[in-house]
Amino acid sequence: xxxxxxxxxxxxxxxxxxxxxxxxxxxxxxxxxxxxxxxxxxxxxxxxxxxxxxxxxxxxxxxxxxxxxxxxxxxxxxxxxxxxxxxxxxxxxxxxxxxxxxxxxxxxxxxxxxxxxxxxxxxxxxxxxxxxxxxxxxxxxxxxxxxxxxxxxxxxxxxxxxxxxxxxxxxxxxxxxxxxxxxxxxxxxxxxxxxxxxxxxxxxxxxxxxxxxxxxxxxx
Numbered sequence: 001x002x003x004x005x006x007x008x009x010x011x012x013x014x015x016x017x018x019x020x021x022x023x024x025x026x027x028x029x030x031x032x033x034x035x036x037x038x039x040x041x042x043x044x045x046x047x048x049x050x051x052x053x054x055x056x057x058x059x060x061x062x063x064x065x066x067x068x069x070x071x072x073x074x075x076x077x078x079x080x081x082x083x084x085x086x087x088x089x090x091x092x093x094x095x096x097x098x099x100x101x102x103x104x105x106x107x108x109x110x111x112x113x114x115x116x117x118x119x120x121x122x123x124x125x126x127x128x129x130x131x132x133x134x135x136x137x138x139x140x141x142x143x144x145x146x147x148x149x150x151x152x153x154x155x156x157x158x159x160x161x162x163x164x165x166x167x168x169x170x171x172x173x174x175x176x177x178x179x180x181x182x183x184x185x186x187x188x189x190x191x192x193x194x195x196x197x198x199x200x201x202x203x204x205x206x207x208x209x210x211x212x213x214x215x216x217x218x219x220x
Contacts (some may be wrong), residue, residue, distance in 0.1 A: 001052035001084065009048070010085065011081050013075060015121075018047040019204070021053075024119075027145070028053040033116035038064040038124025039099050040131060041092070044077030050119060051086040063091045063115075065099040099130055103135040113141035119152065121149035126179040133187055140208050146188070148204040151181040180204070 003025050007018045036054055041047045041064040051062045070077070071094060081087040095102045099122060118136050123129055133146070142148060155167050156175040162168075167175060184204040188194055198205040 001055050001086065003049070003052065006048050006052040006084055010045045010080055013043050013080065015042055016049055020069060021046075021049040023203075024049055025053045025056065028057050028059070031116070031145065031197055032057045032059070033144070033157075034060045035115050035117075036062045037115040037118045037136065038062060039066075039118070039120045039129075039136075041066045041077050042070060042121075043073050043075060044080040046119065046121060047077055047092075048080050048084045048086060051081070051089045052084065055086065055089060059089075061089055061091060063093065065093045065095065065102045067098065068094045068096050070094065078208065091115050097114055097122065098126060100132050100135060102140070107135065111138065113139055113144070115139050116144045118144070118146045119149070120146065120180075124153050124155075124180050125152055126177070126182050129180060130183045130187055133183060137191070137193070137208070142193075142208050144208050146194075146206050146208070148180055148188075149202070151184055151199065151202050151204050152178045153180060153202075154178055207216050 003018070003021055007021065008169055021025045032055065036050050036059070038047055038050055045060060048151070054060075054062060064077070077092055080089070081090055093102050118140055120129060120130075120132065120136070129148075136146065154176055155161050155170070160177075166193075181204070184199075188204070188206045189197055194206045195209045196207040
């Protein structure tokens with residue numbers, strides 16, 4: 001589905017911008033992933049762009065995970081996917097607390113790599129997304145890419161999170177630290193199996209270059 005069509009159908013809903021979506025479409029046009037994993041879907045705007053871009057290159061599916069409360073957003077992900085006619089490409093999963101639990105179940109059921117591209121835009125917390133990176137690494141095929149959104153996001157500067165009770169109780173350092181950037185700089189960049197790093201406009205890209213020979217590539 002063309003980017004312009006998706007953009008028209010999700011206009012006015014947060015969070016992925018058309019400019020960011022263009023990067024996804026361009027990237028998929030070059031690397032042609034077959035299977036995509038998204039951590040954190042919110043309203044589902046990014047999911048629609050991911051699925052639309054995947055459809056354009058003949059890909060297979062997007063698996064997206066968020067906490068159950070995300071389904072209460074208006075509009076919700078099912079509404080937007082239905083509006084775009086992309087529901088058949090997307091497996092929407094939820095968990096009461098964290099996508100790391102769903103990832104555990106995926107590793108138990110399918111312990112070998114099954115994704116070519118992973119988009120992380122969920123908790124934005126060191127302890128959640130740092131752990132999620134190592135779980136996702138087990139599911140990402142060699143040659144695949146991982147993309148982190150909001151490298152410079154902080155709890156303290158978030159309009160929706162800064163005044164939440166549990167956030168206000170945190171130490172100032174934890175509220176003010178760019179936690180996704182810490183994950184990208186301290187865990188991803190130092191990982192022996194990752195390279196081709198890019199840090200652009202709040203997005204952190206990395207390509208998985210290593211891995212055992214029995215890991216199957218899914219790129220076309």
